[in-house]
Amino acid sequence: MNLCKCALVGSMLLAACSAPLSSQAGVSADGALPSQRGAGQAYELLGSQVFDLPDPVSGITYQAYVSLPPSYDDRNARSYPVVYVTDADYGFPILRLIGRRMNGAGPRIEEFILVGLSYGKGQDPMASRRRDYTPTANGASDAPAGAVHGESLRYRDYLRDTVLPSVESRFRAAPGRRVYVGHSYGGLLGAQILMTEPQMFSGYVLGSPSFWYDRKYLLRQTRSLLNQITAIDTDVYVYVGEFEAQRAGDKRYQQEVDMVADNATFADLLSAQNYPGLNLKAEVLADEDHLSVAPRGFTKGLLHTLPARTQAE
DSSP: OTTHHHHOGGGSOOOOBOOOSSTTTTOOTTOOOOOOOOTTOOOOBTTEEEEEEEOTTTOOEEEEEEEOOTTTTTOTTOOEEEEEESSHHHHHHHHHHHHHHTTBTBOSBOOOEEEEEOOSTTSOHHHHHHHHHOSSSOOOTTSOTTOOOOOHHHHHHHIIIIIHHHHHHHSOEEEEEEEEEEETHHHHHHHHHHHHOGGGOSEEEEESOOTTHHHHHHHHHHHHHHHTOSOOOSEEEEEEEGGGSBOTTOTTSBSSOOHHHHHHHHHHHHHTTOOTTOEEEEEEETTOOTTTSHHHHHHHHHHHHSBOOOTTO
């Protein structure tokens, strides 16, 4: 199955991040705003920060990319929801821009602290995400010989025990207001977290989850996992592109798996549990495929999980 390359959304864009101490750090004494360095040096995401966060269990060092909202420095008494995105090389710069542009003509999305979850520091991106985002050791048929898969529960525990406490001790994070965003393998990981420790996040944006993985292992486990959970009090947005359906002979569509049907099955199983606190929305986004759909899905996911609040709220 040739979905590994299709799933490698995260390797398409590299975010080079600087490390000032606040959202507007780097302002000079004469009031000039920070700017790119020039002279052929690397482009930076100005106003971002990077922290090493080693996993004490595996010994792997990961990084957290952090971007603070525009009002963070001016509103010292305010706390903010935190959005965590996997495949940070791709997802971090996109979500950062979405959060700003969507509010350009008035508030539509609540301001948030953005945390990008990097691959293992110095590791091959695909090797890192194969290992950390998948639920079993049975990888895709086109994975390289010796590729490691199936450490998603270890990675989930690393997020819970290391990343979340570190972010919330360092920044003014609103208690209990965390949104998970993941696409492809990242969506698969998010679905597993939702069904094993749903309280880790108050919102989930699950993009084109790779439910095909290991003969639909996680999808086959969905009913039994959900039957063990008495409550899910969270906002969930699940998206997939129209052309992620299977249609033999039409190259716009998937040829080996039907991710649209898999998403519908997952959403139906989740909805059938009738959790009172679950706010679920599942959509098929027209004219999109696996590689094009994420920016649009991210935008609609934030509108579902973090709509702008009124003054009364």
